[in-house]
Amino acid sequence: MKIQLKACTALDAEELYAFELKNRTYFEKSIPSRGDDYYMPEMFKQRHASLLQEQRDGTSFFYLIKDEGGEIIGRINLVDRDVTTKRAELGYRIGQNHTGKGIAKEAVQLLIEQCRKLDIKEIQAKTTDGNIASQKILTGNGFQQESKAVEVELNGQRMRLIQFKRTMLD
Template identity: 45%
Template sequence: MMITVEKLSIQDAASLFQFEVRNRAFFEKSVPSRGDSYYQYDHFLRGLQALLDEQEQGISFFGLIKNSQGDILGRMNLVDIEKDEGIGHLGYRVGEDTAGKGVASQALKLFLEGHAPHLNVRMICAKTTLDNISSQKVLLKNGFEPYDMESETPDDFLHYRLCVV
């Protein structure tokens, strides 16, 4: 399947909202709910504008995974970019009808090749739940390595990182 990872823009608002609504139940099986208000369009638009402001400031990158017809298949984000340390935090999700088809792996590869070099990061961190085997495979396939967080309190996540040259 031919896909792209495109930088989020306000023109994507309506189709992104539909993607989120359509996949709400699927996403909430593995991540905490974003709450009912997120699924009200006016609230969604305010949140989207906040993300676009972050992106403009260079502290986050929000990408949309699209097929060749321009349909949104998922999201690929790098957030909380710490410019001084050169560290960003990866997050991604693909829709239910796309899950398990290699789209996340392919999109992460495209993101690392096409967008990460322009984001002034030296290291990309990611985490996934212990039972999210497919996400773990996506990260490992794209060169991420597991590491232990130096934290006083254990958490229920596996942590990964990738050094970007």
């Protein structure tokens, strides 16, 4: 499947909200819930506006993963960009109906190219120890595991996270 990354805009809020709502149960099987407030339309709009401000400030970059027809099938982000160390944190999620098709792997590849344009030299990522598919996507895109799984609490849920890092070569 051919995909494209499109920078998220204010015009995407409604479609993105529908995507998140449709996939909520699926996403919450592998990551902590964002909480009920996140899925309230007004709260979602406020949070979306806040994220877009981060994008304008250059501290985060939010992309929609779209199929050839322009439908949102996932999202991929670079957050907590540090211009001094030239680092950013990667995050992504693929809608339930689109997993297992190589979309996340391709999206990460496309985002790595964006990192070169944004002068990001190191990309960090975390995944749960049970998310083998995500671990394969990261290692398949040149990420190295940084440490053993560390037990953490996220949104009231205990889980084990593995840290990965990819250093960009010029």
